[in-house]
Structures are given as structure tokens and as C-alpha cells.
Amino acid sequence: MALHSASQSHAAQEPADTFPSGEWVHEELLAGDPGEPCLLMGASSPVTRGDLARRVDEQQHLLEANGLRPGGTVALQLPPSVEYVATLLAAWRAGAQASLLDHRLVRREVDNALERLAPQVVVTARSASAAPMAGYAQAVAQATARAAGRPAATQHVLIQLSSGSTGPSKIIARTAADLIGELGRYELLDQYPKRGERVVLLASMVHVLGLVGGLLHCLHAGVRLAFPERLTAEGIRDAVAAGAEPTMVLGVPFHAELLTAGGGPLPQLSRMVVAGELIRPWLPGAFTDRYKVPLGTMYGMTELGVIATDLDGRTHPALAPAPGMSLRVADGELLVKMPASPYIGLIDDTRWADGWLRTRDAAVIDEATGLVTIMGRLDSQISVGGLKVDLTEVEQTLSALQEVDSAVVTYGGVIEAYLVLRAGSSVSDVESALADQLAPYKRPRDLQVLETMPRTATGKISRDRAVLRAAAGAAPTVGQ
Amino acid sequence: MTTAGREPPTRAEVIAVLAALGDRAAEDVTERIGSLELAWLVSQVEERYDTTLELTDESVLQMATVSGAVATLGELLAGAGDG
Numbered sequence: 001m002a003l004h005s006a007s008q009s010h011a012a013q014e015p016a017d018t019f020p021s022g023e024w025v026h027e028e029l030l031a032g033d034p035g036e037p038c039l040l041m042g043a044s045s046p047v048t049r050g051d052l053a054r055r056v057d058e059q060q061h062l063l064e065a066n067g068l069r070p071g072g073t074v075a076l077q078l079p080p081s082v083e084y085v086a087t088l089l090a091a092w093r094a095g096a097q098a099s100l101l102d103h104r105l106v107r108r109e110v111d112n113a114l115e116r117l118a119p120q121v122v123v124t125a126r127s128a129s130a131a132p133m134a135g136y137a138q139a140v141a142q143a144t145a146r147a148a149g150r151p152a153a154t155q156h157v158l159i160q161l162s163s164g165s166t167g168p169s170k171i172i173a174r175t176a177a178d179l180i181g182e183l184g185r186y187e188l189l190d191q192y193p194k195r196g197e198r199v200v201l202l203a204s205m206v207h208v209l210g211l212v213g214g215l216l217h218c219l220h221a222g223v224r225l226a227f228p229e230r231l232t233a234e235g236i237r238d239a240v241a242a243g244a245e246p247t248m249v250l251g252v253p254f255h256a257e258l259l260t261a262g263g264g265p266l267p268q269l270s271r272m273v274v275a276g277e278l279i280r281p282w283l284p285g286a287f288t289d290r291y292k293v294p295l296g297t298m299y300g301m302t303e304l305g306v307i308a309t310d311l312d313g314r315t316h317p318a319l320a321p322a323p324g325m326s327l328r329v330a331d332g333e334l335l336v337k338m339p340a341s342p343y344i345g346l347i348d349d350t351r352w353a354d355g356w357l358r359t360r361d362a363a364v365i366d367e368a369t370g371l372v373t374i375m376g377r378l379d380s381q382i383s384v385g386g387l388k389v390d391l392t393e394v395e396q397t398l399s400a401l402q403e404v405d406s407a408v409v410t411y412g413g414v415i416e417a418y419l420v421l422r423a424g425s426s427v428s429d430v431e432s433a434l435a436d437q438l439a440p441y442k443r444p445r446d447l448q449v450l451e452t453m454p455r456t457a458t459g460k461i462s463r464d465r466a467v468l469r470a471a472a473g474a475a476p477t478v479g480q
Numbered sequence: 481m482t483t484a485g486r487e488p489p490t491r492a493e494v495i496a497v498l499a500a501l502g503d504r505a506a507e508d509v510t511e512r513i514g515s516l517e518l519a520w521l522v523s524q525v526e527e528r529y530d531t532t533l534e535l536t537d538e539s540v541l542q543m544a545t546v547s548g549a550v551a552t553l554g555e556l557l558a559g560a561g562d563g
Contacts, residue, residue: 234526258520412508445512446510
């Protein structure tokens with residue numbers, strides 16, 4: 001692996017002295033009939049485009065009162081809410097670079113992120129309330145200026161952190177032009193929702209699918225964006241049934257499984273589209289049997305947004321490259337053409353080089369049709385309900401706990417940890433310590449204590465689940 | 481909506497519902513229930529009992545384990561039946 005500094009490298013890392021103005025926010029996202037509803041959150045009154053524009057004004061004043069200036073930096077850690085949407089758009093319209101942090105991250109993860117990103121302003125929820133299992137929250141934002149913050153070093157407007165597969169997570173950055181380009185790709189997809197239609201969003205607005213494919217597309221294209229009162233099968237169906245418009249449900253495969261277990265045709269439902277991880281082979285057929293509409297799939301990455309789609313479920317599991325996307329496979333790995341590196345800071349040649357982004361996904365491209373089939377990950381990243389988790393991060397965090405002598409983390413439907421504890425420590429000690437270190441979705445669901453780590457013939461710690469489970473012996477499981 | 485006189489799910493039934501998510505064997509179901517599993521469990525119970533569970537923050541917290549879910553579903557469904 002060759003690591004070298006950004007300043008020695010690529011065009012994407014141009015200095016921010018020409019940081020783009022925030023005019024694009026109005027032109028691409030806020031323009032349109034101010035009386036037109038744009039955000040529908042449960043039974044609350046719809047938020048119109050005019051309402052949203054006023055909220056954006058308010059949040060922009062809040063940010064600027066905390067010292068945010070064009071070319072400045074702000075980090076957002078807010079639950080899904082109108083406040084989140086307004087603050088993000090306000091940051092961009094103020095001409096600033098916005099970093100998005102998942103609201104489920106724990107303090108240590110947030111502190112680490114802030115240390116690396118050095119935002120000048122941090123926005124968190126002063127108060128947030130949500131009904132149990134709600135798909136959205138009522139939040140009031142508070143902004144805090146950070147003396148140690150630094151202005152934007154590049155022209156990117158959006159910063160997201162990857163789940164780091166080796167070492168620290170990567171800082172993934174996108175420009176306004178890149179985001180607008182992705183919105184253009186969605187616009188060219190015939191089956192993707194158009195003006196006057198509606199999207200019920202189940203995916204997180206902090207991550208690329210829900211952010212660009214959901215929120216930004218809907219604002220850009222004049223599509224109403226709805227959030228369910230409850231993230232249960234009945235709650236999602238109620239959200240679909242709440243309006244008369246043709247409606248697409250956008251989520252991750254788990255949500256499609258949730259809906260496929262019950263219910264029946266809904267006249268408004270035009271299709272469901274899922275992304276974020278591979279779906280199980282039976283799911284599209286079962287979904288269509290029940291709802292009489294297609295289950296489409298998309299493939300994308302934080303670095304690029306949407307890359308390939310099968311919105312009608314006609315070519316499943318193969319996907320057609322999205323408009324303008326060039327793909328190739330090298331040594332079994334999918335590569336996507338990308339003019340500049342999406343990473344800020346250290347550049348990793350094993351992830352982007354010579355105009356191609358290495359996806360770390362195994363894939364096959366049909367030379368005759370150009371369709372691509374994603375086969376699975378080539379590294380230790382897994383997906384929990386569409387949220388990316390790197391098992392290496394979980395294992396390193398566990399291993400660093402004072403209660404733990406050694407740890408191996410594997411995945412078998414859920415995240416599993418096999419531990420050798422230090423004398424006097426218990427599993428509940430480990431669980432307590434981990435709660436301060438990792439967001440809930442990253443924590444192992446199954447913790448097995450071993451006397452010693454099983455080793456291979458060459459003396460390496462075994463990562464074979466069967467061997468580890470055997471070593472755990474008759475460890476208690478609730479099904480027995 | 482009522483539970484139509486049906487008994488609340490037993491521990492074995494709750495485990496069977498959880499195991500169906502991800503096509504797992506019952507012995508692969510962990511005592512801890514994650515947020516996705518909880519959404520699945522609530523959805524399945526609502527479907528089978530033809531009811532909408534009156535969830536509170538406290539009941540959601542209690543359903544973070546299989547044992548807690550069995551007890552809480554018993555209480556919630558008994559309440560629905562009374563109503």
C-alpha cells in the first residue's frame with residue numbers, strides 16, 4: 001500500500017480559495033412553488049417548500065451567529081428531522097463544508113471524528129423527541145463554535161466518514177458539482193420518482209442512499225418525501241396509504257423483508273427500491289407476489305452515489321450502469337471511473353488510482369449486455385440494516401478494552417465476538433465498556449468467552465467460525 | 481382491535497419469529513434483540529394478532545432481550561385484549 005499526502009497528489013484536493021458559493025442550494029433544491037408540500041412527517045402538517053426555505057434562513061442565521069463563514073466547516077449530528085434537513089441546506093447555502101455524523105454514534109466516536117475533521121461549528125440536538133420506533137424525530141438544533149476548528153481545505157461541500165477497514169476511517173468528500181451530477185443521474189432514470197409523485201423514505205438521510213437518492217432527489221425533482229410514523233410493517237404501509245400520489249418506498253433489504261411478511265397490494269405503491277447490501281434471492285419474487293409491483297435494487301457507494309440500478313427487478317441480480325457511469329472488473333473487483341480521488345488527507349492508491357475507484361466489491365460484467373452483477377465484499381465490511389460496519393474496527397475496539405485479553409470478531413447473520421477475558425473480568429463488564437466505545441449497531445450481538453483462542457497449525461489465531469464456535473463449546477444460546 | 485382471545489407468544493414462539501429473520505436456526509438467535517429485530521418482532525406480532533401495539537419508550541427498552549420481549553408482549557397484548 002502506498003500512502004502519501006493529499007498535497008502531493010490529485011486535482012480533487014484543490015485549495016478552498018475558490019470555495020463554491022451556496023447559490024446552488026436554491027437553484028437545485030429550494031426553488032419551486034413555495035406552497036408545495038415537500039416533507040411529510042407522519043401525521044404532522046406537511047412542510048412546504050416555503051416553510052423549508054424559512055427554516056433554512058433561520059438555521060443559516062444560527063450558523064453565522066456562531067461564526068460560520070463562506071469556506072468554513074460545520075459538522076452535523078442530528079436525528080432525522082426537519083431541523084436536520086434545514087441545517088444541512090443552511091450550511092451549504094452559507095457556502096460551507098458540511099460533515100455528517102450519524103446521530104447513533106457514541107461520544108468517543110464523535111470525539112474522534114471531530115478531532116479528525118476539525119469543524120469550526122458543531123450542530124447537535126439540544127432536544128429531540130421521537131415516538132417509539134418512529135421514522136423521524138422532532139429536534140431543536142444547537143450550534144457550538146469550536147476554537148480549534150479549521151476552514152475548508154478543499155472545495156468539497158459534503159464530508160462523510162467511511163467505516164475504516166484498516167486503520168482509521170477514510171474521509172470521503174464530494175463537491176457540489178458531484179452531488180448535482182448524481183441528481184442528474186437520478187433524473188435520467190425513467191422509473192425513478194418524478195414531480196408530483198412521492199417517496200416514503202426508510203433509509204438514513206445521513207448516508208448516501210437516503211441523502212441523495214431520497215432527500216436531495218425529492219427536493220430537486222419536486223417529489224414529496226414522506227417518513228413513516230413508525231418503522232414497522234404496518235407503519236410503512238400506513239405511510240404509503242396516507243397520500244394519493246404514486247409512491248416509491250426507498251429503503252434497505254431488511255425493510256423489503258419486513259413488508260414481504262404481511263400485507264397486500266396498495267393502490268399508491270408503484271415500486272419499492274432497496275440498496276446498501278445484497279438481497280436474498282427469493283425476496284424480489286416474494287415481494288412482487290404480495291404487492292403486485294416490482295422490488296428494484298440499486299448499487300452505490302458513499303464515494304460516488306448511485307452507480308448501477310435495476311429499478312424494475314427485470315434483470316435481477318444484474319444491474320445496468322447508471323447514466324454516465326463507466327465500470328470495469330479487474331482481478332474480480334469492480335472498478336468505477338472517477339476523475340479525482342474522493343478521499344481527503346491520506347490517499348490510498350489501493351482505493352483510487354489513475355482515474356478509477358476500487359470498490360472492494362467482487363463483481364462480474366456481462367460483456368454482451370454491459371450489465372453488472374455484484375457478488376459481495378472482498379474485505380471485512382458488513383452491513384447491518386444498510387449501515388456499513390467494518391469488523392476490523394469492532395475487533396480492534398474490543399481488543400483494546402482493559403477487560404479483554406484477545407478478541408476475534410466474525411459475522412454470521414449477526415456480529416459475533418469470541419473473547420479471552422483478563423482475570424476478574426466478565427462479559428457484562430465488556431458490554432458496559434463497549435457501550436462507551438461503539439454505536440449500538442456496531443456492537444457484537446453474540447459474545448462468547450473462550451479459555452484460549454484456537455489457533456491454526458501455523459500458530460495464527462483461527463478465524464474459522466466453526467472452529468471458534470466449537471471452542472466456545474456448549475456456550476449458552478437462547479434457542480436451546 | 482383486540483387479540484381475539486389468543487394467548488400472547490411464548491418464549492419459543494418469540495424465538496421462532498426472530499429466527500425467521502435471516503433464516504436462522506432457533507439456536508442462533510441471541511438473547512439480545514437489536515433494533516432491526518425489534519421492528520421485525522413488533523411487525524410480526526401485530527400481523528398475527530391483528531392489532532397495533534401501544535408501544536412506549538419503556539416497553540421498547542424492555543424488549544431489548546428475548547425475556548423482556550416475552551414479558552412485555554404479554555402485557556401489551558393483554559392490554560389490547562382488555563380494550
